[in-house]
Amino acid sequence: MTEKLGVKIAHESDxxxxxxxxxxxxxxxAPHRHDLAHFSLVMAGVQREASRGESVDTGGQWMAFKxxxxxxxxxxxxxxxxxLSITLRRAGEDDEEIAADAWRVxxxxxxxxxxxxLVRALTMAAIDGERIEDLTDDILxxxxxxxxxxSRRTPPYWLKRAREAVIEGRLSSAAIAxxxxxxxxxxxxxxxxxxxxxxxxxxxxxxxxRAAREIIYDRxxxxxxxxxxxxxxxxxxxxxxxxATGMTPKTLSRLF
Numbered sequence: 587m588t589e590k591l592g593v594k595i596a597h598e599s600d601x602x603x604x605x606x607x608x609x610x611x612x613x614x615x616a617p618h619r620h621d622l623a624h625f626s627l628v629m630a631g632v633q634r635e636a637s638r639g640e641s642v643d644t645g646g647q648w649m650a651f652k653x654x655x656x657x658x659x660x661x662x663x664x665x666x667x668x669x670l671s672i673t674l675r676r677a678g679e680d681d682e683e684i685a686a687d688a689w690r691v692x693x694x695x696x697x698x699x700x701x702x703x704l705v706r707a708l709t710m711a712a713i714d715g716e717r718i719e720d721l722t723d724d725i726l727x728x729x730x731x732x733x734x735x736x737s738r739r740t741p742p743y744w745l746k747r748a749r750e751a752v753i754e755g756r757l758s759s760a761a762i763a764x765x766x767x768x769x770x771x772x773x774x775x776x777x778x779x780x781x782x783x784x785x786x787x788x789x790x791x792x793x794x795x796r797a798a799r800e801i802i803y804d805r806x807x808x809x810x811x812x813x814x815x816x817x818x819x820x821x822x823x824x825x826x827x828x829x830a831t832g833m834t835p836k837t838l839s840r841l842f
Contacts, residue, residue: 592802592842596708597718603673604708604718606841608666608802609633615660625651625729626671627694627701629831631795632663632753635691642691643781645753646791647698647830651690651729658689663753665792665799668838670705672722690729693782697728702832709837741780748773752785753792755816759785794830797823801835802842808835 597604609615609631632645637658644650645663652658694701704721707714741749744766751757751765763770777785793816800811812823812835820835828834 594841597713597715599715599719601675601719602722603675604704604722605671605673606708607669607671608798608842609660609662609669610803611662611664611666611799613662613666617657617659619655619657620652620673621654622673622675623652623654624671624673625649625690625726626669629668629670629705629833630791630798630827631665631667632792633667633669634661634663635659636661637689643749644691645781645783645788646795647694647701647783649692649694649697649701649725649729651726653688656689663795665753665795666803667795668798668802670701670708692729697725700724700728702829705832709833709841741776744768745773745776745780748777748785749781749788752789753795755789755792755796759789790826791830793817794826797827797835798838801839808839811835 592606592608594606595603596606627649628644628646630646632643634641634643635650635658636642637656642650700721704718704725707718707721748762748766751762757765759770759773763773766773768776774785777783777788781788783791796815797811797817800806800815801808804811806814808823809820812818812820815823817823817826824834824836827838
């Protein structure tokens with residue numbers, strides 16, 4: 587059962603709908619389909635997306651595109667997941683062609699600035715619809731490029747365990763390498779090769795995911811959320827969240 591704790595429709599047009607959503611820790615979504623194509627950014631936390639025997643972990647700052655009527659299922663990590671989702675309505679031949687495209691999943695680094703700018707545009711008091719549409723087009727173009735298909739490489743068991751430890755934030759990199767009986771450099775190389783992100787960056791994203799859970803799910807104060815998720819103070823959390831998502835903790839708390 588999936589517990590979608592909050593949905594905030596940020597903007598709508600004839601072409602699309604933009605919304606923020608938070609799913610609770612460990613929740614699952616049974617196999618399902620959507621009538622319309624949509625794509626999303628995992629802003630914080632972890633979402634596992636699976637279809638036709640393939641599974642992709644989309645942690646913080648990953649983006650995914652699903653064509654209409656695409657059958658898939660989802661599972662959310664120990665801190666849940668905060669998503670920005672965009673549903674494409676049938677509004678012209680160009681979007682009809684996009685809606686029939688294939689499943690795509692990839693890191694959002696290449697268009698990180700555009701995603702951050704889009705989040706800021708969607709959370710401003712005065713909505714600039716044209717800018718939102720332009721940024722959406724830029725992101726969609728990058729997401730639908732030919733190299734944006736899910737990886738079919740299955741990480742070895744020890745590496746899956748290593749990533750679980752990183753996401754849970756319970757062990758240092760040295761301790762993870764010792765438990766896996768591999769050299770730290772080998773761990774780092776394998777991590778980047780299989781997950782498309784460095785171990786240190788994934789650790790930073792996991793900490794941000796814990797902070798988002800504290801704010802949305804646990805209803806902690808911003809100061810308490812900062813300390814319990816591993817930040818030095820609230821200012822540290824604010825800098826990290828703004829840089830990663832384009833949103834501040836105060837904005838996030840107001841959304842949900």
